[in-house]
Amino acid sequence: MEKALSGVKILDLTQFEAGTSCTEMLAWLGADVIKVESPKMGEQGRWLLTEKYGVDSYYFILLNANKRGITLNLKSEKGRAMFIDLVKQVDMLAENFSLGTLEGLGLGYNLLREINPRLIYLTIKGFGTHGPYSKYKSFDMIAQAAGGAMALTGFPDSPPLKPGPTIGDTGTGMHAAIGVLAAYIQRERTGKGQKVEVSMQDAVLNFVRVPMMSTYVTHKPAPRVGNRIGGGGPGDIYKCAPGGDNDYCYILCTSPEMFESLLKVIGRPEVASDERFAGRNRAKNVDTLAEMINEWTGRHTKFEVMRILGEAGVPCGAVLDSVELLNDPHLKQRGMIVTIKHPVRGEFAMPGCPVRLEDSPVEVTAAPLLGQHNAGVYGDLLGLGAAQLEDLKREGVI
Secondary structure: OOOOOOOOEEEEOOOOOHHHHHHHHHHHOOOEEEEEEOOOOOOHHHOOOOOOOOOOOHHHHHHOOOOEEEEOOOOOHHHHHHHHHHHOOOOEEEEOOOOOHHHHOOOOHHHHHHHOOOOEEEEEEOOOOOOOOOOOOOOHHHHHHHOOHHHHOOOOOOOOOOOOOOOOOHHHHHHHHHHHHHHHHHHHHHOOOOEEEEEHHHHHHHHOOOOOHHHHHHOOOOOOOOOOOOOOOOEEEEEOEOOOOOOEEEEEOOOHHHHHHHHHHOOOHHHHHOHHHOHHHHHHHHHHHHHHHHHHHOOOEHHHHHHHHHHOOOOEEEOOOHHHHHOOHHHHHOOOEEEEEEOOOEEEEEEOOOOOOOOOOOOOOOOOOOOOOHHHHHHHHHOOOHHHHHHHHHOOOO
């Protein structure tokens, strides 16, 4: 079956996570993503976080599924010439190097768009390509700090905390995927490519726009509120049996009907007529209400709580840890947890594509080994044979 992005060719020069998560999503949706790496060491994510010397890290494998991999020395004259020949034949190019890196190699956007006017050029930077911070380097936690997520995370009496999910990296990658797909649709109308820029700080700021609401009312920084939500609720985490580190569930009621259903389930229906817990009065007595709920949840596992409340129409989520997620039957049935076969790591489970297209199902394949697809890519796109590739390898070009 033809994929949604079949026929779209992308040169992927990204590294670490913000860029690689974007190109992985595009690869899952059917694009031919060609990952370009230096011949000796490859992308830094391959080895920086590996626990086995010489073996690709799980970090790299999780972020580079469904791609083809080639090596190319962009610091060599032949390598730059080959790169330019590749650019002529692709639809998109993605990079998240430090500001000015490709320009320093003589391969900046102004040159590449002359070579291929239809090229969609994605650049991801920590703080963008212009502005007072543009020369500053960034990683996920830097973007989370500067984008506002860290100041919002934690309890009122705690210092700012880094949210666990990498919203500064993968969150930026998803924004970037939206941007390049929009540019691709526009190019289909105009025939003209363009530059797409996503800043990690900008992407995190986009995630925090709702918590910023209080600032417009109080004219003060939005507060850290821990796990609780404002208003009547209840909205908080509650301890479950048998009482382990992650034996919690999150319960949220946003309507009187949900609240009454919760009270019936926990055996306290009379509370519905208690003025202390009517509407926003609940916020004043939230600790008393929490005691009632914890007394009930503490007698059930988080999975039981989620099932019982879910069936009663009360929004509830078990706090699932990483081991539980990889073994979750619901995620497995939906195809979100998939088993791949890696040529070195062997068989293991990993998260798959979170986007479902009815006519474009995703089959997750293992991330490429370093230079794994040199022969296929250079043969198909540049017409190079085995002898020529061997010469290029000997010269350190690939």
